[in-house]
Amino acid sequence: MESSKQGNIFVSFYKSITDFDYYKHFIHQTTGKAFGYLIIVSLFFFFISTLPGIFQYKTVVEEIFQNTEQLPYFEIKDGKLRMDSDTYHVVYENKDIGMIVIIDPVNGYRKSDLSYYPLAILLTETELIQKTVTAYNTIPLESLSMFTLTKENITQRFGKFFLTLIPVLTIYMMVFGLGVKVLACYIVHFISIIYVMIKRINLDRKSIFRVCCHAITLPTVVGTILTILKLNIVFWDYIFILAAFLYSYNAIKKYAGDR
Numbered sequence: 001m002e003s004s005k006q007g008n009i010f011v012s013f014y015k016s017i018t019d020f021d022y023y024k025h026f027i028h029q030t031t032g033k034a035f036g037y038l039i040i041v042s043l044f045f046f047f048i049s050t051l052p053g054i055f056q057y058k059t060v061v062e063e064i065f066q067n068t069e070q071l072p073y074f075e076i077k078d079g080k081l082r083m084d085s086d087t088y089h090v091v092y093e094n095k096d097i098g099m100i101v102i103i104d105p106v107n108g109y110r111k112s113d114l115s116y117y118p119l120a121i122l123l124t125e126t127e128l129i130q131k132t133v134t135a136y137n138t139i140p141l142e143s144l145s146m147f148t149l150t151k152e153n154i155t156q157r158f159g160k161f162f163l164t165l166i167p168v169l170t171i172y173m174m175v176f177g178l179g180v181k182v183l184a185c186y187i188v189h190f191i192s193i194i195y196v197m198i199k200r201i202n203l204d205r206k207s208i209f210r211v212c213c214h215a216i217t218l219p220t221v222v223g224t225i226l227t228i229l230k231l232n233i234v235f236w237d238y239i240f241i242l243a244a245f246l247y248s249y250n251a252i253k254k255y256a257g258d259r
């Protein structure tokens with residue numbers, strides 16, 4: 001019965017946060033089980049933290065293409081944008097996330113105004129401008145001269161395409177997030193090894209690693225809550241490592257003191 005409890009991931013999760021004495025059970029786990037715990041907890045909480053972003057992405061995509069359907073007819077043909085309009089159109093604008101999408105067939109929108117938005121897309125008569133926080137790319141429409149894109153093509157095909165990207169982007173972000181958590185675990189592992197060597201505690205590196213796999217539990221939970229609430233803490237990455245190490249430190253200290 002005790003062995004069954006130790007193998008229960010919910011018990012492991014709870015004890016990882018609340019009971020340093022219980023870490024002696026983690027030390028005697030297999031490395032595979034400890035690493036499996038790290039993977040499951042990391043993926044679960046990273047998925048939870050991405051949900052607001054996923055819903056926001058879906059909402060933005062749907063709104064952009066719904067607004068595009070309301071525009072006058074336009075097409076991109078022979079490397080030029082042609083539109084039945086004598087002014088530019090703001091297809092989407094959200095100042096909360098700092099994003100704007102504009103179709104401008106008459107070059108009436110000042111490109112310098114894009115600097116007010118971290119994310120911006122501007123389609124002019126001859127080029128497509130994409131702006132992010134770190135990049136500013138200009139794509140001449142001449143490079144698309146072999147294609148003819150109409151309003152219907154863009155709203156029907158591209159809208160569905162961007163929505164089908166949701167699971168792909170989710171998986172990509174989860175894999176990336178898992179990699180970050182594993183790296184953090186190894187950093188805490190390295191620091192914990194140094195502590196064990198200094199204190200001359202009789203604990204091998206694999207056992208220390210098992211401790212570290214569980215020590216990142218609370219920092220992971222806190223990080224998820226901060227992400228959902230959109231709260232930014234300066235030097236959070238360092239605080240994450242420090243908090244995880246403090247768990248590892250106290251668990252190892254408790255283990256050494258009981259022997």
